[in-house]
Each structure stands twice: as structure tokens, then as C-alpha cells.
Amino acid sequence: MKQRKLGRTGLEVTEICLGTMTWGVQNTEADAHEQIDYALDAGINFMDTAEVYAIPSSPDTYGKTETYIGSWFKKTGKRDKFILASKISGGGTNWIREGRRPDRQSVREAVEGSLKRLQTDYIDLYQVHYASRGHYHFGTAWKYAPENQDTADVLDNIADTLQGLDDMVREGKIRHVGLSNETAWGIGQWLNLAEQGGLPRVASVQNEYSLIQRVFDLDLAELSHHEDVGLLAYSSLASGVLTGKYLGGQVPPGTRATVQPGGLWRNNDYSAPAVQAYIDLAARHGLDIAQMAIAFALSRPFMTAVIIGATTMEQLKTDIAAADLTLSDQVISEINAIYRAYPRPL
Template sequence: MKFNTLGRTGISVSQICLGTMTWGTQNSEEEAHEQMNYAVEKGVNFFDTAELYPTTPLSAETYGHTEQFIGSWFEKTGKRKDVVLATKVAGHGRSYIRGGEGADAKNMTLAVEASLKRLKTDYIDLYQIHWPNRGHFHFRQNWHYDPFKQDRAKAAANILEILETAGTLVRDGKVRAIGLSNETTWGIQKYLTLSEQKGLPRVASVQNEYNLLYRHFDLDLAELSHHEDVGLLAYSPLAAGILSGKYQNGEKPSGSRASINGDLGGRLQPLQEAPTKAYLEIAAKHGLDPSAMALAFCLTRRFMASVIIGATTMDQLKIDIGATDVKLSHEVLDEIEKVHRQYPMPL
């Protein structure tokens, strides 16, 4: 297992991060513990969760259950110090989470205290803003994204309030570093600028979607990542399972995410079918597991701090973590680029 440093924090994280969003719905507490045991055994030291989880499906009744499962594992194993733990405060719009108010001083303070209690720990290594209050283009919202409706002063004031609150949480020892999620280039840079001007915690990472079917980060975000040392924590590296091939020809296996969440957040639609088939054919031609190939590709990206995997079965988890041992040839990478040129944004 290789390790990368989160931004300029000095915190070292494994290149594979164990994602947790199915724990509490698709996965039981016992299964979650089994996944954590195996991941740590294989060298993974990085877990990512959120107060919102589980998401398969989302519900007020299961809100917070994933963090509880992680907390019970820490309590049972005593391995809190072996793990770099990332969690998130929910953004604006979930009515059952503090009225849907989103991230601000009050809600971050309340959210951290609740997460610490569920996680059975007294500190969080990486505390992330799950999505910006002002709006964003992630989760297929790019088709309706309109930044011209944003109030610049209001957005900047909210970012400063978040950073000031983060500063208090860091000083109190409850948080070690701050990260973003579902953020834009302007948003990340605004955080960086204000933190430098005000002497507040610096953003260490951004958790955005990245996979063979959705490579938005390759452009201006990659430039920002390079110059400002803000690494990507890639979520949905298998496009919610599409790149495994299990949804080919309209299949929706029983118990799969698509059988629960319908169109996989807008991903499971006709435009993805041709490129997905092409990537599956590349994997077959070269004797590669398609999931392992897709993850190994993500690991080649120079802006990648860690790739967040999510599995509902141990077999899936073993394939995903095993992707660290897969080295893609120049021929495979060239073929992947040809498909990408033909289908640059199928999601």
C-alpha cells in the first residue's frame, strides 16, 4: 500500500480510502466491522464517512448509523490511532438534519459534537464540508447549474464563518484538518485565499466525483490541485458500480445500489452505455478485472490523494483493495484515452 500526504498537513493516508456509505442499510454492523478489519489488515489507514450516511437509501431513520458502526468498531478493537478518520457536516437542504440549514458556525459545532459521540472518539482527523450552501454542479446538477444566482458577498461570508469555526475546532483539538467536498475551483480558491489572509486552517483536500466516465477534475481543478497542494479524494471511482459491468444490458442485480436508488443519481442512463462497454472490452482484452482497471486508472492520476472505494460484499472489497497491485500498461492507458476522447462526458 502506498501513502500520500494530505495537502500540507503532514497527515499520511493510504492511496485507497475505505468508503462507508452503505453501512446501516445495505450492510449490517457485523459486515461493516468485517470490512474495517480486512482493510486495516491490507494496509488501509484511511476511512471516510459522513453524518448523512448511509445513503442507500437516505432516510431520517438511518441518519448517523454509519458513524455509529465505526464508533462501535473503534470501541471493540481499540484501533482508533491506526486510522485517519474523515467525516463531513451536511450542506444545505436536508430538512431532518438540523432543519436543513447547512454548514455554518452553529451547525458545524453541533455536528462535530454529535459525530464525535457516534464515532466514540475525541477527535476527527479530516473534517469536510459535504457540499457548499451556495449550490454547486455535482450530483448531475451541472445541467441546471447557475452561479449567476449566487450572492458573492454572502458566499464569501459563509466560507469565512466556516473557516473561523474550523479554527476553533482545531484549537480545541476536536479536528486536525479541514477538507471540502463537491466543491468548485472558485470555492476552493476562496477558502485558500481567506485562510491565508486570516491565518485560519488551510484546506487539505477536496472530495469530488472522479472516474473513467466523469473526468471533470482533469482540467482547472487539476491545475489548482497542483499549484495549491489540494489533493483529490475521488468518490464514485466505479461510477456507482457501472464500471464493474454489472448493469450492462439493463441488468439491475437484486440488492445492488441501482435496485435501491434507481438511476444511480442520474448516472444510469443511455449515454454511458457505449463508453462503459468500450472500457469493459479493454479490460477483457488485457485480462483485467474491470473494477480493478477502473480503480488502477484513478491511482495513476497525479492529483490523486486517495481513491474512496465502497463495497457491499467482501469479494468486491478484495478486488477494490487489490487494485493497488494492478499496473496498467502504456497500451491500456492509450486505449483508455481513445475512449475518453470519443466520449468525454457521458455522465
């Protein structure tokens, strides 16, 4: 398994990261432990979670995924085998600290809660899950309104949150800092304020990236290149939409659509023809569509790691094996032609 640098941290992470958000709803604790075992045997050293997981989130599932990881650490004694990433909620969820956005105090509360569930004394990469000021992620791009933001309030909140993250770094509870579901301007502000105040530097950003969601190709890619803030890509299969299993209105039993009705915003009349085009391309070249999609994401110059999530061991094995696939120039050319035809099908 190839490894790549995690920003300027000095850490090297495997290009496939084990995603965990289904653990606690679609997957049991035993399933979670089996997936971790397999990933470790496959050479993966990177695992990502969040305080809000499992997804779909609820008061009953809050923290379950971290708890499952913690029980694996306790059972195996192999905490040192993984570079572990987790996240603080970006706010707005009433059962998480009454919906408060991250600030200096809530960072401490969140980190210490996660450490207890994870049964560890440190988190390698601690990320802010999403921008509390509003953003264009999670299917909200068509309602994005940055003109409504209060610049001074945004910057004050980032600075305060950075102070909380710095507290945790100094106490050894987290090692490095990352962002998730951020914009180019937002990342720039985190970087500037960290440099001005001698505070922890952002190492990475975890945003969505797939064949049908390539916003990162633009300003974010430029920032990533110049500032060494690599992408940790999630939903590279568009929550399974790219496999074609939802085409024609299908909802196969046991899929995410059965546990999160209305949550698959990537599956719509605009995305369907693009998905079909990518499936047809894969078939012409004898490729598995899931592996082609992951391999394409891995080929991008700004990519640090692709986070894969699976509800079955068969899916997990297929997705991890994508790391061994190198797409030909012809396949890349055909992908780009489809992208030109369907640049934003969401």
C-alpha cells in the same frame, strides 16, 4: 500499501481509503466491522464517513455509519490505526439541523454529534460535504447556474464556517479541514479566506472521479498542483455502473439500484456505450474492469486517495487489490482514445 501526503498536513494516508456510505442500509454493523478488519489487515490507514451516511439517506439512517465505526473503535481499541475523515452536511436536508447550511454554530453541533457517535475525541480530517451555494456535482451539471449566486453571501458564509472549523481545531476536536463536491473557484475562496484570517487551510477535496467523470482533469487539476489540495476520489466505479452490471436495463438483486431507484444517474443512454468500450478494453488486456478503473484513478498526478465502497467482501478484496495493478502505456493510450470519443457521457 503505498502512502501519499495529505495536502500540507504532514499526514500520510494510504492511496486506498475505506469508504463507508453503504453501512446502515446495504450493510449491517457486523458487515461494517468485517470490512474494517480486512482493510486494516490489508494495510489501509484511511477511512471516510459522513454524518448523513448511510446512503440513501433518511431520518432513520442518519448517523448510522458513524455509529458502526464508533462501535468498532470501542470493541477493538484501535482508533489510532486509522486517519479518520468525516463530513458536515452542506445543508438542505430538513432532518439535519432543519436544513441549515454550515455556519459557525452548526459546525460545532455537527462535530460534537459525530464525535459522540464515533466514540472518539477527535476527527483527523473534517470536510464540508457539498457547496451550499449550488454546484455541478451529483448529476446536476446540466442545470448548473453560477450566475445566480450572490458573491458576498457566499464569501460571508465561507468565512463564518471557517471560524467554526477553527474553533474545533483549537479545541482539538478536529485536526485538519477538507472540502467535498467543490469547484476550482470555490476551493480558491476557502484558501484565500483562510490565509487572510489565519484560519485552517484546506488539505484536500473529495470529488467524483472515474473513467466516465473526469471534470477534475481541467481547472481543478491545476489548482490541486499549485495549491497542494489533493483529490480524494469517490465513485471511481461510477456506483458500479462501470462494471457493466446495469447494461441493458439490468437491475441485479442487492445492488444500489434496488435501494435507490432513480439514484443511478450515471447509468443512461449516453454512458452505456462508453461503459461497454471500457469493459471491452479491459477484456482485451485480461484485466478486471473494476481494478482497471481504480488503477487508472490512482495513476493520476493529482490523486491523494481513491475511496472504495463495497457491499460484499469479494468486492472489497477486488477493489483493494487494484492498488497492486500498474496499467501499461498501451492500456492508458486506449483509455485516452475512449475518453476522446466519450468525454462527458453523463
